[in-house]
Amino acid sequence: MTQPQGNAKRASVTITDVAHAAGVSKSTVSLVLQGSPLIARETAARVRQSAIALGYVYNRRAADLRRKSSNMVGIVINDLGNPFFAEMLVGMEHRLVDAGYISLMAHTDERLDVQERVLTSMQEYHAAGLILCPAFDTPPGLLQRTQHSGIPLVIVVREPGTGSYDFVGANHESGTFEVTRHLIGQGHRRIAFLGRIGGGPVYEQRRTGYQRAMTENGIAVVPEWIVDIPPTREGGREGVRQVLAMPVRPTAAVCYNDVVAFGTLGELGEHGLVVGRDFAITGFDGVAATAHSNPPLTTIDMRPGEQGAVAADMLLKRLADPAAAPLRYILEPRLVVRQSSGPPPA
Amino acid sequence: MTQPQGNAKRASVTITDVAHAAGVSKSTVSLVLQGSPLIARETAARVRQSAIALGYVYNRRAADLRRKSSNMVGIVINDLGNPFFAEMLVGMEHRLVDAGYISLMAHTDERLDVQERVLTSMQEYHAAGLILCPAFDTPPGLLQRTQHSGIPLVIVVREPGTGSYDFVGANHESGTFEVTRHLIGQGHRRIAFLGRIGGGPVYEQRRTGYQRAMTENGIAVVPEWIVDIPPTREGGREGVRQVLAMPVRPTAAVCYNDVVAFGTLGELGEHGLVVGRDFAITGFDGVAATAHSNPPLTTIDMRPGEQGAVAADMLLKRLADPAAAPLRYILEPRLVVRQSSGPPPA
DNA sequence: TAAAGAACTTGGAACGATCCAATTCAGATA
DNA sequence: TATCTGAATTGGATCGTTCCAAGTTCTTTA
Numbered sequence: 001m002t003q004p005q006g007n008a009k010r011a012s013v014t015i016t017d018v019a020h021a022a023g024v025s026k027s028t029v030s031l032v033l034q035g036s037p038l039i040a041r042e043t044a045a046r047v048r049q050s051a052i053a054l055g056y057v058y059n060r061r062a063a064d065l066r067r068k069s070s071n072m073v074g075i076v077i078n079d080l081g082n083p084f085f086a087e088m089l090v091g092m093e094h095r096l097v098d099a100g101y102i103s104l105m106a107h108t109d110e111r112l113d114v115q116e117r118v119l120t121s122m123q124e125y126h127a128a129g130l131i132l133c134p135a136f137d138t139p140p141g142l143l144q145r146t147q148h149s150g151i152p153l154v155i156v157v158r159e160p161g162t163g164s165y166d167f168v169g170a171n172h173e174s175g176t177f178e179v180t181r182h183l184i185g186q187g188h189r190r191i192a193f194l195g196r197i198g199g200g201p202v203y204e205q206r207r208t209g210y211q212r213a214m215t216e217n218g219i220a221v222v223p224e225w226i227v228d229i230p231p232t233r234e235g236g237r238e239g240v241r242q243v244l245a246m247p248v249r250p251t252a253a254v255c256y257n258d259v260v261a262f263g264t265l266g267e268l269g270e271h272g273l274v275v276g277r278d279f280a281i282t283g284f285d286g287v288a289a290t291a292h293s294n295p296p297l298t299t300i301d302m303r304p305g306e307q308g309a310v311a312a313d314m315l316l317k318r319l320a321d322p323a324a325a326p327l328r329y330i331l332e333p334r335l336v337v338r339q340s341s342g343p344p345p346a
Numbered sequence: 347m348t349q350p351q352g353n354a355k356r357a358s359v360t361i362t363d364v365a366h367a368a369g370v371s372k373s374t375v376s377l378v379l380q381g382s383p384l385i386a387r388e389t390a391a392r393v394r395q396s397a398i399a400l401g402y403v404y405n406r407r408a409a410d411l412r413r414k415s416s417n418m419v420g421i422v423i424n425d426l427g428n429p430f431f432a433e434m435l436v437g438m439e440h441r442l443v444d445a446g447y448i449s450l451m452a453h454t455d456e457r458l459d460v461q462e463r464v465l466t467s468m469q470e471y472h473a474a475g476l477i478l479c480p481a482f483d484t485p486p487g488l489l490q491r492t493q494h495s496g497i498p499l500v501i502v503v504r505e506p507g508t509g510s511y512d513f514v515g516a517n518h519e520s521g522t523f524e525v526t527r528h529l530i531g532q533g534h535r536r537i538a539f540l541g542r543i544g545g546g547p548v549y550e551q552r553r554t555g556y557q558r559a560m561t562e563n564g565i566a567v568v569p570e571w572i573v574d575i576p577p578t579r580e581g582g583r584e585g586v587r588q589v590l591a592m593p594v595r596p597t598a599a600v601c602y603n604d605v606v607a608f609g610t611l612g613e614l615g616e617h618g619l620v621v622g623r624d625f626a627i628t629g630f631d632g633v634a635a636t637a638h639s640n641p642p643l644t645t646i647d648m649r650p651g652e653q654g655a656v657a658a659d660m661l662l663k664r665l666a667d668p669a670a671a672p673l674r675y676i677l678e679p680r681l682v683v684r685q686s687s688g689p690p691p692a
Numbered sequence: 693t694a695a696a697g698a699a700c701t702t703g704g705a706a707c708g709a710t711c712c713a714a715t716t717c718a719g720a721t722a
Numbered sequence: 723t724a725t726c727t728g729a730a731t732t733g734g735a736t737c738g739t740t741c742c743a744a745g746t747t748c749t750t751t752a
Contacts, residue, residue, distance in 0.1 A: 012496075014738055025702045030740060040700060057495060060470040061407045061416075062738035066707050070407075072450070072471070080439075081634065086432040093426075093453050097460060102467045104418070105451035107439050114443060121448045124406040125418070149403060150358075233638040262638055269640035270685070288427065292579040292608055294615035294640040339616070360708055371732045376710060386730060408708035412737045695752085702745070707738105715732070722725075 074122035091308025176209030194239035195256030236263020252280035295339035420468035437654025521679035522555030540585035541602030582609020598626035644687035
């Protein structure tokens, strides 16, 4: 009734219709639309008028087909529920739109079959390039296949296998090393680590940083301090419960990421403990919410928005020069100290 | 060096190449790819083999051009920094991928020019349909123009003007009414409202619900209780500072949304106040993080993921039946009581 | 006055699929 | 043997652009 309407009859206005209306050839219209200086001013004006009058909309698929190009960029994200990735997506998208691209976005939610599907879909649509935050356990073969298809590919955060991809990542180990050292500096000795065990390189690196900081400061890590929990808010709560149940209770916990840390804030609060005074918590990622939680969270700032922007820029560079050597950007994390990491209670 | 490679020579493998290799015509290949039962089993198998052998990838733009269809759906979001919209996006995207669509996503960040640009871009790409969370102050004309282009359009959250669009929204007034009544039930009398003044219908409705609950319970709203702040975490902090400075201090605050509420948690904590005991806070939106903040937040659950899914379903319905009467879905919010809204201190 | 050049403009062949009408070719039927 | 049937296959037009080589005016120059 109300929806399509006038459009039902004439399928759509084409460049040829505009040409007719303006009394020129379709070639001329095409040139006008591309802003070519070859066409006389008045002609161009006339063409543009007819286009508006007819309600013409440019058909980019047809153009792209002929021209064998496109200005769509595929973005594949593994976990949009985590604000880290949401902020990264915002950073990417912003840069791409500014550069005149539009993003084909897909969320895999860590499911490999979905990832496979959306990647082929993006190839079928001839995306100009792809930015991929690989799902957990992505086989390196997938990346190779994708890369082989000839579409420029930038990998972000996780690096499955050791290919020669364009890559944007971060030094995770130095991050947890820093933050753990900070806690030790505050006087903590019994420090727990809340995260996944054996969940791929990023997990390993973050845990290693923690362990290295401990041993380098002469503190032996008690195995039970390393608590295996899923990297979610719920996981954070669970971790806290385990820590509080330990016979000799730690006074601080280094969390795998900010989301886990947020979960611990909720749980510790419910146990009547004031974070930063009764127990120290640190996060990892530097999502925007860390500055405003209760208490504000000491974290490792990974500047997610910046990482996204860097990835987008890298893809744009690659598009400009497809033959250049692989690009790499490894972000050096920064420690941001806030109230959540005070010294242990006397 | 490493990137495109073998693909540089032969631009790309087409259906014709596959046809040649398999010793059939391109029509046959096309039919095979579409899974037509017309083609003999062995022929189909042979064609599929050649396709794989040549590394053929289907060119959906070419197909779509001819077929005048597409399975891209445009999603335009106004504020991805707010987890409410991020969760909604996840809900939509999930549903669309399941239905075999892929999403062209754009984030406007409340900028009208960006919104205009991405919408035309999506039309130029002949998206099969559009889901739009309009930016602030979107002129109703834009929607009409977009709708006029013949692409099915679902509007979400904000409804600029009074068109006959497919719309997914919520009853905001009843939400704040409920939550305010809850606070009154807890014994609060001096209740502030933290949000934008004159920021469009959604703001108005939420404030109205608060005011109605107050007056219906015989409480006169002191004008200064309505605090005008931006709908951000920073805004929440700012609002708290203003409230705490009032000569006769309120004992509770109804926040415009969860993000504002999170800001207040941080700020109140820094003032040494325990939320839920010394001061009551309520949010609005029901984002996932509300269940794990410190303290967990009483909020109005708007089920953002569900709203997204409903919007996607609505678009799918519209695609199936473009001529059907406009669809509307108004979600009834639910009050979720958690620790942040305890009774006032004695 | 003819030739050369500049400034525009244009026809028609791509691009890689779909789709329709037409064709081929067994095997069945008369 | 001639005709018919139905299954399997195919040629060629088409979708809406771009792009190239070529065409048309109109000035300028020798």
